[in-house]
Amino acid sequence: MLEVRNVTRIFGRKAAVDDVSFSVGGPAFVGVIGRSGAGKSTFLRMMNRLTDASAGQILVEGRDILSLRGAARRQWQSDCAMIFQQFNLVPRMDVVSNVLHGLLNRRSTMATMFNLWPRQDILRAIAILERLGIAEQAPKRAEALSGGQQQRVAIARALMQDPRIILADEPIASLDPMNAQVVMDTLKRINVEDGRMVLANLHTLDTARRYCDRVIGMRDGRIVFDGTPDQLSTGVARDIYGADDSFNEDATSTSIPADMAPDDAYAARMLA
Numbered sequence: 001m002l003e004v005r006n007v008t009r010i011f012g013r014k015a016a017v018d019d020v021s022f023s024v025g026g027p028a029f030v031g032v033i034g035r036s037g038a039g040k041s042t043f044l045r046m047m048n049r050l051t052d053a054s055a056g057q058i059l060v061e062g063r064d065i066l067s068l069r070g071a072a073r074r075q076w077q078s079d080c081a082m083i084f085q086q087f088n089l090v091p092r093m094d095v096v097s098n099v100l101h102g103l104l105n106r107r108s109t110m111a112t113m114f115n116l117w118p119r120q121d122i123l124r125a126i127a128i129l130e131r132l133g134i135a136e137q138a139p140k141r142a143e144a145l146s147g148g149q150q151q152r153v154a155i156a157r158a159l160m161q162d163p164r165i166i167l168a169d170e171p172i173a174s175l176d177p178m179n180a181q182v183v184m185d186t187l188k189r190i191n192v193e194d195g196r197m198v199l200a201n202l203h204t205l206d207t208a209r210r211y212c213d214r215v216i217g218m219r220d221g222r223i224v225f226d227g228t229p230d231q232l233s234t235g236v237a238r239d240i241y242g243a244d245d246s247f248n249e250d251a252t253s254t255s256i257p258a259d260m261a262p263d264d265a266y267a268a269r270m271l272a
């Protein structure tokens with residue numbers, strides 16, 4: 001399904017991504033970990049053609065998406081929806097309109113400017129919000145929602161594109177542990193139920209272990225680990241992060257602390 005061949009991106013004299021190769025056979029949940037500056041975001045941005053590569057190929061079902069131009073490039077950007085750490089919603093716009101913006105690449109500028117959408121698209125947007133448990137938020141402005149709800153709106157916007165691949169750049173880095181869990185559960189559901197590949201940059205090891213089928217570790221632009229969550233021992237993690245013996249995994253943890261009294265009502269609302 002995905003074959004990355006010797007992909008490199010050079011900024012000035014520095015290789016942000018350095019000769020990266022790997023392949024993924026099916027719609028797996030793949031996590032990319034590594035410390036700040038390892039090249040994770042640059043790689044994801046090359047995947048969806050926001051950044052050009054300096055060398056290499058990214059083959060998706062045999063087609064090199066790095067060579068696409070014009071309409072074919074825009075079509076590819078629809079096929080691989082991107083989710084960002086800061087949600088990237090239009091804050092003063094209502095939730096449904098934000099979700100409908102997933103169709104932006106396929107619409108005329110005039111229709112978008114006047115926020116005119118066919119009824120069937122609006123119904124589809126609401127159905128996706130229902131699936132993600134946030135339909136009751138549909139008429140509200142995006143800025144009125146919690147971070148976790150906003151990220152689920154961003155996921156709904158991504159689903160509106162009906163993408164084959166979802167690229168997520170630190171999707172839970174701005175969220176508290178409870179919201180982070182809801183968002184990761186949502187991404188996992190989409191991966192398993194819809195068979196869409198998820199490629200996510202993650203900043204915490206426990207999240208990578210819990211949700212991913214496969215973990216890729218990057219350091220200084222290179223892949224230094226590629227394996228299953230079970231193989232991601234503390235020693236391996238220390239190597240990926242270039243840390244010494246004092247490396248403490250808990251510092252990268254997003255798990256809900258045991259001493260935090262569980263707020264069942266809140267959890268039920270979030271998961272409803």
Ligand SMILES: Nc1ncnc2c1ncn2[C@@H]1O[C@H](COP(=O)(O)OP(=O)(O)OP(=O)(O)O)[C@@H](O)[C@H]1O
Nearest residue numbers: 011012015016034035036037038039040041042043
């Ligand atoms: N547009 C750019 N111009 C110059 N250098 C860049 C640019 N984008 C990224 N870099 C450099 O490339 C390297 C990799 O950055 P990148 O953002 O991909 O890392 P990252 O692993 O995603 O880190 P973070 O988690 O902090 O975003 C860094 O040294 C960064 O400074």
